[in-house]
Amino acid sequence: xxxxxxxxxxxxxxxxxxxxxxxxxxxxxxxxxxxxxxxxxxxxxxxxxxxxxxxxxxxxxxxxxxxxxxxxxxxxxxxxxxxxxxxxxxxxxxxxxxxxxxxxxxxxxxxxxxxxxxxxxxxxxxxxxxxxxxxxxxxxxxxxxxxxxxxxxxxxxxxxxxxxxxxxxxxxxxxxxxxxxxxxxxxxxxxxxxxxxxxxxxxxxxxxxxxxxxxxxxxxxxxxxxxxxxxxxxxxxxxxxxxxxxxxxxxxxxxxxxxxxxxxxxxxxxxxxxxxxxxxxxxxxxxxxxxxxxxxxx
Numbered sequence: 136x137x138x139x140x141x142x143x144x145x146x147x148x149x150x151x152x153x154x155x156x157x158x159x160x161x162x163x164x165x166x167x168x169x170x171x172x173x174x175x176x177x178x179x180x181x182x183x184x185x186x187x188x189x190x191x192x193x194x195x196x197x198x199x200x201x202x203x204x205x206x207x208x209x210x211x212x213x214x215x216x217x218x219x220x221x222x223x224x225x226x227x228x229x230x231x232x233x234x235x236x237x238x239x240x241x242x243x244x245x246x247x248x249x250x251x252x253x254x255x256x257x258x259x260x261x262x263x264x265x266x267x268x269x270x271x272x273x274x275x276x277x278x279x280x281x282x283x284x285x286x287x288x289x290x291x292x293x294x295x296x297x298x299x300x301x302x303x304x305x306x307x308x309x310x311x312x313x314x315x316x317x318x319x320x321x322x323x324x325x326x327x328x329x330x331x332x333x334x335x336x337x338x339x340x341x342x343x344x345x346x347x348x349x350x351x352x353x354x355x356x357x358x359x360x361x362x363x364x365x366x367x368x369x370x371x372x373x374x375x376x377x378x379x380x381x382x383x384x385x386x387x388x389x390x391x392x393x394x395x396x397x398x399x400x401x402x403x404x405x406x407x408x409x410x411x412x413x414x415x416x417x418x419x420x421x422x423x424x425x426x427x428x429x430x431x432x433x
Contacts, residue, residue, distance in 0.1 A: 163408075170194070170401035177397045193398030197370060197406065205406070208363030213410075215279045215362060216344040223340045224333060226286050231294035232321055253288045263353060278354035279362060284343055290336050297332040298325065338414070345411060367403045 169182050173190040180187065198205060233239050234246055257265070262282065272278045302325060310320045326333070351365035361369075 166401050166404050170398060170405050172398065172401075174398050190398070193402040196399060197367070197402055204358075204361070204366050205363060207359075208361055208366040209410075211279070211360065212345060212362040212364065215276070216341050219280045219284060219344045220337055220341040222280070223285055223287070223290075224337055227290050227294050227336065228321070228326065228329075228333070230286070231291050232298060232325060234291070234295045235298035249288045249291050259353075266354060273354050274357040274360060276360065279344075279347070279350050279360065282350050282354065284340075284347060284350070287340070287343075290340065294329070294332060294336065297329060301332075302328055341414070342411060346407070364407060367407060371399055371403055 165182055165184060168184055168186065169177065170193055171189050171191060172183070172186040173188040174192065176186050176188045176190075230249075234242060234249070236242070239245070256262070266278070266282055267273045270277075270281075272281060306324060307320060310324055315323070346364060348362065348364035348368050351360070351362050352368075355361065355365070
């Protein structure tokens with residue numbers, strides 16, 4: 136391929152990336168603008184990047200009456216995300232590293248257990264009974280950490296694949312010849328070389344913990360354990376209920392009937408996404424590299 140064709144190909148690729156970025160950014164911008172749009176304007180004119188009337192009533196409703204709850208939910212969500220991500224990464228590494236060693240006894244059996252969980256699960260009711268009746272995690276901090284999130288088979292496979300395809304076997308043998316133990320090999324060789332994959336999985340796991348509201352819905356009824364996603368989801372449900380009640384009953388006050396239902400939906404999305412958007416730039420340089428290398432089948 137000559138230089139002229141390479142320039143054309145580069146221009147086409149850049150244009151394609153610009154279009155893809157535009158497709159990704161525009162919906163989020165529309166959500167942000169809609170969250171600051173007056174409810175009546177939204178109902179009459181629909182969504183627009185240039186609304187006729189702006190309003191902060193949706194944020195006032197969320198942060199005004201329930202500001203303390205939202206702040207507490209942020210604290211819970213941040214704690215769950217940090218602790219859950221760190222614990223999940225540690226467990227993933229400790230599971231993936233032995234699976235990457237071909238000399239591990241019963242290696243195929245352990246690998247089968249990992250693959251099996253990707254194809255089959257016990258279902259919601261048996262899982263709920265197990266976590267609440269056997270492990271008694273209901274209304275505990277562990278209810279937000281353990282079910283469905285603490286250990287993911289797909290992440291174990293990604294980490295194992297990274298170990299087997301990126302770290303030379305000769306390097307591990309050299310450490311063993313020098314008298315290094317498995318703990319030394321893992322801490323001094325494997326983990327430093329696996330920083331791109333660890334950072335990638337940390338971001339993906341953290342995103343899962345931050346966006347999770349199912350565990351709070353199923354296993355938490357005590358408000359002190361509500362995450363920000365659970366609080367925002369409950370606020371949204373309350374607004375929708377009051378709005379529908381106002382539409383069917385004449386005894387509801389005009390203030391209740393004018394609740395910013397659509398605006399609350401948009402502001403809930405913005406409040407929930409903001410911390411992730413702030414954290415993403417710190418992981419960006421590792422994200423693409425880790426996914427590309429870890430996604431190669433070993």
